[in-house]
Amino acid sequence: MHRPQEDSLPHQAHQSMATFPVLRALPKRRIAMMLGLGLLLTGCGADYPLGEAQRQAAENNTSHLSGTLTGGGSSAQNSAMNAWIGGFATLNPKVQVQYASVGSGAGRAGLLAGATQFAGSDAYLKESEVARSQQTCGPEGAINIPVYISPISIAFNLPGIKELDFDAATIAKIFSGTITSWQDPAIKALNPDAALPDVPMTVVARSDDSGTTENFTDYLHAAAPEAWTHDPSGSWPGGLGTEQAQGNSGVVTTVARTAGAVTYADDSLVDATLGKGTLKVGESFVPVSGKAAAIAVSASHRVPGRHGNDIALELDRTTTKPGAYPLVLVSYFIVCSGYTDANSLELVKAFGHYIVSDKGQKVAADSAKSAPMPRDLAAEAAAAIDSITLRQ
Incomplete structure (x- = not known):
């Protein structure tokens, strides 16, 4: 596998610059760290990075979706993300979902900079980050959608x-x-x-x-x-x-x-x-x-004062509910409330719906020992994904 020189950008990162102009303002070394390392691990840009099974699925699948969806962030979410990427590729084999496990903070920073289309984070966006997201995501900013529960x-x-x-x-x-x-x-x-x-x-x-x-x-x-x-x-x-x-x-x-x-x-x-x-x-x-x-998560409530489709959760760390384990994280799929590119919008919504579906939650539970989201929370998450729009 060819590895780029220290200051060069991987091919996928160059492609992303057309979609995310803000990347041009970032140092190449930083972009390579945020995107390149993760992309190198997902097949070096091969048409079917998951191998023969994905190629055969592509030949027999009628999904119209195609293109590349790029994200990064939570290392806790990584095992589940790998399972989601594999399951989604079976249903949509012409889509490449690429995820760099660089930590929640770096993942949020990548989305806010316009370097990725989504972030995985074990902490919801702070108020200051929500304000910054308006520069990249439009006046409605970015929203937090819970997708992964793990102790x-x-x-x-x-x-x-x-x-x-x-x-x-x-x-x-x-x-x-x-x-x-x-x-x-x-x-x-x-x-x-x-x-x-x-x-x-x-x-x-x-x-x-x-x-x-x-x-x-x-x-x-x-x-x-x-x-x-x-x-x-x-x-x-x-x-x-x-x-x-x-x-x-x-x-x-x-x-x-x-x-x-x-x-x-x-x-x-x-x-x-x-x-x-x-x-x-x-x-x-x-x-x-x-x-x-x-x-423990069932005892949580929404953070007040947020966007109507933002599902940032305040956890009750002192609950005495029988059987609860309050040392828990809720990990989020953080996305823009609106995208200017129609294909990016379609891919974000399709992948998001797969993640919060019963099937997506099951594959995460099987591979990462996570807890499937309560049904009411999963329904709220699906509605939030539906709310993502195409903006000018």
């Missing part, structure tokens, strides 16, 4: 231990550096029967701007405010002595090779060899699962 695991590498009980305060003290040993009395009190080893505790956090980090710190801020004094943020708080790695897969890999290490990560990417924490909710300890995450 965030407390994952650890303690040989012989597959499960430990945690409460929010103990997690906050571990990640803030107050607790530095696995034999700390707070951990022992929650796990009196566990043979906790005398090994160094290594705390691993994300190095990139991450929606997973924003959801994790939002949970700690709400559920353990006395132990976690930092505001919710997609960037890890400065001054905390943690080891850091890029992406969900990066922190999981670091923990897997470091005895005594602990991190937070989207559950779909946690290595089966690692242990996972249960979460104290009310008086019970709830194991991490997609079903428990969905119960």
